[in-house]
Amino acid sequence: LDAGAATLLAADVLGALSHENGNPYPPPAVGFVPDSILRKLGIYLVDGSVPGVAVVIGKASDPAAAAAMVRQFQEIGLLVFLAGDVVSQMERAGVKLGEDFKTFPLGPLPAVIHAVNFAVRAGLTFGGIGRGQSGAMFDYLAHRVKAFVCALGPLDDIALAVAAGAIRAGFPVLSDQNVPEIPGALFRRPAGEEMVRTGMEARGIKVKIVKVPIPIAFGPAYEGERIRKSDTVAEFGGGRSIAYELVVSAPLSEVRDKEISVIGPGIADIPPGGTLPLGIVVTVAGKRMQKDFESVLERRIHRIVNYGEGTMHVAQRDTTWIRVSAEAAAKGFSLADLGMMLYAKLHADFENIVDKVSVRILTREEDVRKEIAAARAAYAERDARARTLTDDAVEEFYSCTLCQSFAPNHVCIVAPERLGLCGAINWLDGKAGFEITPTGPNQPVRKGAALDPVKGAWDGVNAFVREHSRNTVPGFNLYSIMDAPMTSCGCFEC
Structure with missing residues (x-):
């Protein structure tokens, strides 16, 4: 050897x-x-x-x-x-x-x-x-x-x-x-x-394969696929038309699971390369679902749509942009299949908090313009809520130890005003992650007594970091990059 x-x-x-x-x-x-x-x-x-x-x-x-x-x-x-x-x-x-x-x-x-x-x-x-x-x-x-x-x-x-x-x-x-x-x-x-x-x-590789009944391949391998204009059969949003996406929660009794409806013309009803307005409204219900988790699920739409071979998604909220390739359309892909992708993957990824999912897709301009106002009101409400979430306003932060698979002694502490170092995890993500997988990488961390509120040091945080870094990091200052900063490695961006 x-x-x-x-x-x-x-x-x-x-x-x-x-x-x-x-x-x-x-x-x-x-x-x-x-x-x-x-x-x-x-x-x-x-x-x-x-x-x-x-x-x-x-x-x-x-x-x-x-x-x-x-x-x-x-x-x-x-x-x-x-x-x-x-x-x-x-x-x-x-x-x-x-x-x-x-x-x-x-x-x-x-x-x-x-x-x-x-x-x-x-x-x-x-x-x-x-x-x-x-x-x-x-x-x-x-x-x-x-x-x-x-x-x-x-x-x-x-x-x-x-x-x-x-x-x-x-x-x-x-x-x-x-x-x-x-x-x-x-x-x-x-x-x-x-x-x-x-x-x-x-190698101990365990994956949960989600079989989605659609005519195109579906999986993480296609997430980076870029669909050029010349290969596009239908386009939604991105400045070409009005479009938005929204996830809302509702009581269990008000949601019919697996109800997928397309209201308006579809991909086959427009000339190749044409555009349509688009409204995607996903309604979820679950005994453990919380209103704070709506934005977490909504951001997952980006990844789910990009999992399709021949579907591309950019941005979010009312700036969303979706393209469908001619190859996907030739295989029979429709907007109902887009709804099925969202239904199946949200159920699979959030099974601990989501019991029912329904998807409504709007493509008539008058419908989209009428309902986008409610979506923008929801966005504004979330933004106002986020502004009230400060580090001082909460008693718990959340850990993220996902990167320990590659950086064994690293521990992220995610606070309302401090993203995880990868830039992909915020405080609400951590909270949702704990609800979804209570034994997973996102754990609640009691702040404890403040040791230095200016640099951002708490005894509860330091105790957690010390234990979960295998005693290699005694603690750190959340707000300092010069004095005992958070641990990091080569793929971090924040």
Whole structure:
């Protein structure tokens, strides 16, 4: 296995030399994956949107089965790296490749080193591992980076050496060849669903797959997809037409679950590339649902719509902008399917607080203009409520330890006036997160006695931080970046 690690080191040197004048590989191969992408993917890796990494190498004897496997990785939401002849095989099979789909064709087989390099840089960037700490790095790769390797086709000397290096790094290898199995490290499985299942089980990757009955693929892999104007069949909002989206709560007795209604013309009723006004009103009900959670669910609309293959969502509230691709429409996608996406995913993601969901979609301009006034009144009410939420007005903050999957000793404290360092979690998100998963990363933190109200230090907060950072951080000042600031790592933005 040490010889495998040496192979990876040698390949990294050769890879660096080959990139002296830029990417040496012809499209679609991307070669080296830069830090900008590593940091961009950081929040997805820590919040579970990207639950793991699949590295596919070699040449598939059955390209169709391999393509189905890669598409399954995409629907699950895994980050996928391809190296070897499988790159051209996936391109010919029509598998969508590139950053938008979190599927990176690296190049010929030796280019697989760029996947290993990516994982190592995750340790340097997020894990606080320093130069020369090889033991700590191997431990980080084995326990923090949930990656596995699918080796397809005959294994030549390079493939065997790469596989040995992967095993040394703690990444299980699955081969469709007649190889001797090593428990927990080397598996013999046919390419396809069995290989997917075994790889995920070996790395402890658990995902809740939501099957949405719509004619397009649906999953995190499509979240970065951008739909160009030339590929658009229908467009809503974004300055082209009036549009808004709103989530409201109501008593259980007033909501009919799974009621999805479209009032007005649909995608098939306008010329290709045309626009329509749009109003999306999602009504939710649940015994544990609170009015404060409406905005939390509403912001989730952005991610849910972007999960569709061929649907794009930008902005929120009354500045929302949605595009539907011609490819999606050709498969039969309709506005009712958009409602189904929202219904299914809100139920799945917020099952502890949401018992019923109904969706109403308006596309007649007179209806949208009539009802947008009520939506804007709701936005104004929420904004007024947010202005009253100050750090002094509450007795509890909330923790966020999502990033401990990559930064083991980091603890965020989220206050009404202080977002989580990623910029994605506010105090209401923390409150909702605790209601949804009481044993999850968002826990209530009693402030306790104020030690320094100017710098933002409380004894209850410091005790929580000390315990949950494994006694590595004695405490911090919430309002200072110079004196004992909050812990942080490479993917934080606030």
